[in-house]
Amino acid sequence: MSGYLYEKDLTSMKYAILTSTRHDRMVREIAAELGIPQLRLRRYIMNRFDMLLMENLPARYEQGKRLVEEAPSPERDLRPHLYSRAVPLIAEEEMDHILSRVRELMENGTPRDDAVSAGRALIREAIMR
Amino acid sequence: MKRTVDVSIPVGPVHPCWKEPARVKCETKGEYVLSAEVELGYMKKGIERIMKGRPWQEVMFLAERVCGICSVIHNMVFIEALEAISSIPVPERAALLRVVVNELDRIQSHILANFSYCYTIEHETLGMYLLDVREKVMDELERITGARVTCAYIVPGGVRFDLRADDALHLRANLASIEGEIRRYMGMFENGPLIALRSRGIGILTREAAREAYAVGPTARASGMPETDRRLRHPTYQKLGFSPLSREEGDNYARIMMRFQEVLQSIDLIRTCLDTLPEGPIRGGGIPGAGEIAYSGEAPRGELSYFIRTDAAGRVLDISIQTPSIMNIEACCHYMLKGVASLADVSSTFVSSDPCIACTER
Numbered sequence: 001m002s003g004y005l006y007e008k009d010l011t012s013m014k015y016a017i018l019t020s021t022r023h024d025r026m027v028r029e030i031a032a033e034l035g036i037p038q039l040r041l042r043r044y045i046m047n048r049f050d051m052l053l054m055e056n057l058p059a060r061y062e063q064g065k066r067l068v069e070e071a072p073s074p075e076r077d078l079r080p081h082l083y084s085r086a087v088p089l090i091a092e093e094e095m096d097h098i099l100s101r102v103r104e105l106m107e108n109g110t111p112r113d114d115a116v117s118a119g120r121a122l123i124r125e126a127i128m129r
Numbered sequence: 130m131k132r133t134v135d136v137s138i139p140v141g142p143v144h145p146c147w148k149e150p151a152r153v154k155c156e157t158k159g160e161y162v163l164s165a166e167v168e169l170g171y172m173k174k175g176i177e178r179i180m181k182g183r184p185w186q187e188v189m190f191l192a193e194r195v196c197g198i199c200s201v202i203h204n205m206v207f208i209e210a211l212e213a214i215s216s217i218p219v220p221e222r223a224a225l226l227r228v229v230v231n232e233l234d235r236i237q238s239h240i241l242a243n244f245s246y247c248y249t250i251e252h253e254t255l256g257m258y259l260l261d262v263r264e265k266v267m268d269e270l271e272r273i274t275g276a277r278v279t280c281a282y283i284v285p286g287g288v289r290f291d292l293r294a295d296d297a298l299h300l301r302a303n304l305a306s307i308e309g310e311i312r313r314y315m316g317m318f319e320n321g322p323l324i325a326l327r328s329r330g331i332g333i334l335t336r337e338a339a340r341e342a343y344a345v346g347p348t349a350r351a352s353g354m355p356e357t358d359r360r361l362r363h364p365t366y367q368k369l370g371f372s373p374l375s376r377e378e379g380d381n382y383a384r385i386m387m388r389f390q391e392v393l394q395s396i397d398l399i400r401t402c403l404d405t406l407p408e409g410p411i412r413g414g415g416i417p418g419a420g421e422i423a424y425s426g427e428a429p430r431g432e433l434s435y436f437i438r439t440d441a442a443g444r445v446l447d448i449s450i451q452t453p454s455i456m457n458i459e460a461c462c463h464y465m466l467k468g469v470a471s472l473a474d475v476s477s478t479f480v481s482s483d484p485c486i487a488c489t490e491r
Contacts, residue, residue, distance in 0.1 A: 052459045
């Protein structure tokens with residue numbers, strides 16, 4: 001046998017999940033915040049997440065947003081927990097690295113907004129890689 | 130993303146202990162489970178798509194058919210969402226009757242979940258005892274609503290049928306019998322050495338993990354999160370002085386015991402409703418209109434949310450249903466199963482989270 005008996009191409013089912021009302025709203029919000037094309041983000045999520053994690057994404061995203069609101073700056077603005085744990089778009093180690101880079105920029109006198117923008121650019125780069 | 134691993138063991142999609150099909154792919158190192166991944170799509174109904182564009186009178190029947198086990202709460206949340214959109218008042222007697230039927234539904238669902246767990250750990254005797262008690266609850270549901278499942282009991286502005294005096298007497302008598310039996314079986318579960326071996330310290334979901342995965346219902350409450358109970362925010366439950374239960378262990382044992390405890394709590398709630406049931410109408414009338422709302426209720430498995438947009442004629446323009454099983458199965462497969470010491474515990478841990486694939490694949 002050349003493959004598993006039940007190993008199927010789940011692309012169309014995963015796409016159906018991602019285009020439901022709440023998933024679509026979530027993808028649009030993340031894509032707008034990180035400056036990533038929506039199609040690219042959808043494909044990234046479909047390649048990376050299993051179906052159940054995808055089904056649960058809106059609940060995790062909303063919960064992640066609530067948790068982030070309690071965090072101090074720059075975590076509150078960059079939302080590392082949201083993008084590495086709640087919606088695990090990038091690995092935690094990579095996110096820690098980005099966060100320490102943002103902190104370093106702020107300590108060297110870069111305005112907070114610019115440092116956060118630089119952090120978001122690094123997240124975008126990690127996803128688009 | 131597909132990965133190549135040393136040993137990838139698929140469990141399901143058809144498994145003798147599971148009620149519905151799902152495929153759990155376990156990556157293992159010997160017997161030790163490193164991680165698990167889930168594939169769905171074996172029974173997708175597309176019910177949200179069917180609902181769109183239809184009048185509420187049709188959608189209320191479709192909503193019940195999302196899940197055959199907890200159909201009452203789907204009916205209740207959908208109708209209460211419509212009532213919230215159109216500010217339709219509900220007579221007090223009807224509000225309490227809704228609680229009675231909803232709690233009966235919760236009891237039968239919890240008993241069925243615990244039966245499944247006992248069956249999975251090969252304790253068929255206790256499982257069959259539990260199924261026997263469940264029949265009494267189903268009989269009561271049928272006596273009050275006219276049907277065992279998909280009762281369509283709750284309608285905008287009230288309920289469909291009143292509770293007759295002799296039915297209330299019968300319900301009280303049956304509740305006493307159910308309570309006695311549940312206490313006995315709970316004791317058997319609590320003190321059973323075989324059950325302890327298969328359940329204690331297995332499939333642990335920590336409070337932090339439960340919070341991250343947004344676990345809900347008894348699964349979350351067994352990990353020390355009583356605040357997840359949506360009944361705390363429901364006006365009728367608030368009047369009844371409801372306070373949620375919780376446990377701290379977070380393992381298979383805690384989840385099953387949590388359901389047993391909640392069965393007893395539901396029996397108390399029904400008794401309180403019967404004691405305080407006022408005379409009066411059961412239907413106040415009211416027609417759903419245009420609006421948009423996100424409305425949640427506490428299903429037997431946890432928070433059930435409906436996101437609805439309707440037009441002036443009460444047609445459902447857009448609807449999205451977030452069922453509790455989505456969150457709980459995700460928490461189970463990505464947190465509880467990770468680190469399970471034996472493959473034999475995969476199926477029992479999966480069942481302990483009371484997975485409903487019909488809800489997940491609505």
